Amino acid sequence: MSLKLVIGNKNYSSWSMRPWIGLKAAGIPFDEEVISLYGDGSREQILRHSPSGKVPVLIDGDVHVWESLAILEYAAEKFPDAGLWPSDPAARAHARAISTEMHAGFAALREECGMNLWRPPAKKALGADTRANVARIDEIWTGCRARFGQGGPFLFGRFTAADAMYAPVVGRFITFAIDVSPVASGYMRAMAALAAYQEWRSAALRETWVIPKFEVDYPDVPRLPADAA
């Protein structure tokens, strides 16, 4: 039986994007079910799959895994050849540490700069906590690229689960035209050029569900054209 990933809106759901892009980029086949968050009946629909009432959820037969990081760990175990984590133990430990830091951290950035892929890139004034988050993320990316980045354009060279965890941050940095170091900027270009990233973004730009509380310019909902490069 094939895997099924239940996710929220591609334009807004950063948590959904993480396992989705992780599985896609690793070439792991799966079916997807998109539930528009906060839509009619969406909560019931989610609870059918996920006891925590949250997306994403990965369904593998009778195994239901929720939480992005737990899904990536599950996929890493089930598909050891997909290389979801770096193969070197020290690099792997580092990858898990920065993934976990993303998983529980950067609240100010997430709050102030929600993922909103269809919003045309434009700067926004950032609070001090958000600027500190940006500086720390830049430091993480730059540190990984310098120490582990040989052999590819991603944090550990080739694409890993750690990149999947930071993919929505790249989306946010682009949308809110956030200034970063040249190394971080190079990393963002590599992410944006990834086929899986483009596939997700392209689907997001075509979505029609608008969630007011995730639109920073509401009631304006500025949108890139569906075929924006």
Place this chain on the structure above:
Amino acid sequence: MMQLIIGNKNYSSWSFRPWIAMKALGIPFEEVLIPFGRPIGNPEFKQKLAEYTPAGLVPVLIDGDVHVWETLAILEYLAETFPDKRLWPADRKQRAEARALSSEMHAGFSALRGACPMNIRRPVRERALPEAARANVKRIETMWSEARARYGGPFLFGNFCAADAMYAPMAARVFTYGIKVNRDALAYVEAMMALPAWSEWKAAALKEEWIVPEDEADWPTVL
């Protein structure tokens, strides 16, 4: 030998997690305690910690030239390094569930964490909880009792595992703040508190004299 860098035992719930996992599962380590000092985030604490970790947060595990920060990443590292210690359940499905519960703890329950900071020395006294914190309690209670019912207890997946380490500080909060939970969840708290590792942490916490106002729910009273 591995070193585990932690903060104050009375307050540092994140430090408690890998510490109790290593103790309860018999993984030897040297403990390095860096007191938080005042105010929170003071330069002296940051400077001492910077010798060990770039993230500026405790806990950190040091194994030779490998530095691992973030509780969950430390537990994963231990699980890989000591496969015989069974940090995660042996069954694939249970392991997935244990990781989901652990991740949910890692990133969630901020209302309850804010309303009831871990404070081992505080005498047991009930505290009124905001609605969001009560919703957190309900979710935790459901998780604990369902896992115990499914896998037989006394811990979430039978024997003590990394998921229990993740919830140990929650058990401490339920106890300290007299939070009402169902009988089964209470039995879980009792099982946790009966661990020798628990008593060892608690005894050391009670000996600490450092006060962190931000973590004192009754401030300026310190119970």
